[in-house]
Amino acid sequence: MNGDRPISILLVDNHALVLEGLRAVLETYAHIRVVGTAAMVQPGLEIAAASAPDIVLLDINMPQINGIDAIELFKSTVPSTRILMLSMHDSREYISASIVRGASGYILKDVPNDEIIKAIETVAAGGTYFSTGVSDVLMQRRQKEETEPLPLTVREREILAFLAAGRSNRDVAELLQLSVATIETHRKTIKRKLGLSTTAELTRIAIERGLVPPR
Amino acid sequence: MNGDRPISILLVDNHALVLEGLRAVLETYAHIRVVGTAAMVQPGLEIAAASAPDIVLLDINMPQINGIDAIELFKSTVPSTRILMLSMHDSREYISASIVRGASGYILKDVPNDEIIKAIETVAAGGTYFSTGVSDVLMQRRQKEETEPLPLTVREREILAFLAAGRSNRDVAELLQLSVATIETHRKTIKRKLGLSTTAELTRIAIERGLVPPR
DNA sequence: ATCGCTCTACCCAGTACTGGGTAGAGCGGT
DNA sequence: ACCGCTCTACCCAGTACTGGGTAGAGCGAT
Numbered sequence: 001m002n003g004d005r006p007i008s009i010l011l012v013d014n015h016a017l018v019l020e021g022l023r024a025v026l027e028t029y030a031h032i033r034v035v036g037t038a039a040m041v042q043p044g045l046e047i048a049a050a051s052a053p054d055i056v057l058l059d060i061n062m063p064q065i066n067g068i069d070a071i072e073l074f075k076s077t078v079p080s081t082r083i084l085m086l087s088m089h090d091s092r093e094y095i096s097a098s099i100v101r102g103a104s105g106y107i108l109k110d111v112p113n114d115e116i117i118k119a120i121e122t123v124a125a126g127g128t129y130f131s132t133g134v135s136d137v138l139m140q141r142r143q144k145e146e147t148e149p150l151p152l153t154v155r156e157r158e159i160l161a162f163l164a165a166g167r168s169n170r171d172v173a174e175l176l177q178l179s180v181a182t183i184e185t186h187r188k189t190i191k192r193k194l195g196l197s198t199t200a201e202l203t204r205i206a207i208e209r210g211l212v213p214p215r
Numbered sequence: 216m217n218g219d220r221p222i223s224i225l226l227v228d229n230h231a232l233v234l235e236g237l238r239a240v241l242e243t244y245a246h247i248r249v250v251g252t253a254a255m256v257q258p259g260l261e262i263a264a265a266s267a268p269d270i271v272l273l274d275i276n277m278p279q280i281n282g283i284d285a286i287e288l289f290k291s292t293v294p295s296t297r298i299l300m301l302s303m304h305d306s307r308e309y310i311s312a313s314i315v316r317g318a319s320g321y322i323l324k325d326v327p328n329d330e331i332i333k334a335i336e337t338v339a340a341g342g343t344y345f346s347t348g349v350s351d352v353l354m355q356r357r358q359k360e361e362t363e364p365l366p367l368t369v370r371e372r373e374i375l376a377f378l379a380a381g382r383s384n385r386d387v388a389e390l391l392q393l394s395v396a397t398i399e400t401h402r403k404t405i406k407r408k409l410g411l412s413t414t415a416e417l418t419r420i421a422i423e424r425g426l427v428p429p430r
Numbered sequence: 431a432t433c434g435c436t437c438t439a440c441c442c443a444g445t446a447c448t449g450g451g452t453a454g455a456g457c458g459g460t
Numbered sequence: 461a462c463c464g465c466t467c468t469a470c471c472c473a474g475t476a477c478t479g480g481g482t483a484g485a486g487c488g489a490t
Contacts, residue, residue: 128345153436166416181439201381203418368466396469
């Protein structure tokens, strides 16, 4: 994929310092070509539309439109482009949201230069790259909070999956050939066991735990 | 991490052929040691408990307990172990669910041997590894279905975020100092715009689009 | 046999959401 | 000025969910 054509890359970051630092670093590599820099999303989109870069290196903390929302904007402007997020934060929320919204990678600003290069190469080749630190963060919670499976019975899990998928008690009752009252009882039990009170919470848990495929 | 101690690995797959094939392949590598094989989850858990392998290579399609559910079982049996999923399927559901449930990697059964080795090394070193094919699958949907942002106003997005986080209409009304009726109106508008009918669907969409951090 | 658990099912009262309206205030564009 | 949109707010009737019970059938374990 990067046979001899250099990887074209657009940098979007509202910190001029970072922008120039990155440009300086990247330009020392022959196989990477910085096709533009922008301090805001809007100008960035225009450059992207004009130059269709292989990669957009996107800062996550930007005024007005944040980096997360910008992912979709860049992808709809140039569908072929792949997004590599750049952030100072290793917060789970940002990382997860980036992945969900379609970023191909996420690296922290304090990683060594060669890791940034590696990330760019990997993403340009069609892969995904997440800093070691990032992977750790993503895995962290699982180990402490979620080591034990949900304390639900098989039937309860099954019903939770339906409910979280957007089915009403009645829907589930019909699907499983049970009384609505039974589904309501299961729903109550699930919520009591999990300490929840609303359907929205129920849905979140189910999605987090992978009971419901994210469509 | 793998200074000189070999990487210990447990293979769990209900296909004897795959099991033996893998064992044969892996045993040609000096730095990898297969500490056991199991055709089912239960026996696998016992071996895991006794030998605390660095990695459990887990087939996703198994009778009785499926691979996805097995992830948590292995992690709770041996918290230090890392899970590498092995699958014939590149379905989004399986992949996402594996990640969510705590797997450190996901490779397809038809990848070349050296990629399996690379995956094992990466995961043993504390990283994550997903086959190139897998990354593609994860990214696929975004490009076609979700290119355009949600057709909601700023206020609607804000309210959707609260609702999906598990707040009731009344909660949100209090938080934003608005009438409950207003929140209900917004909720109706959001659902109409998005073509939804239940709170659970609302929540799913919000989580998918990253409006709500997955906790 | 008896205990505990699960799954099923119902009762009740209260609260919340659903889906159909309408409508005024404010703002930006033509 | 007028249009369109957003945000606010209310009305209504119907449906669904919430949270508190109870309870029988079946099953596996002691």
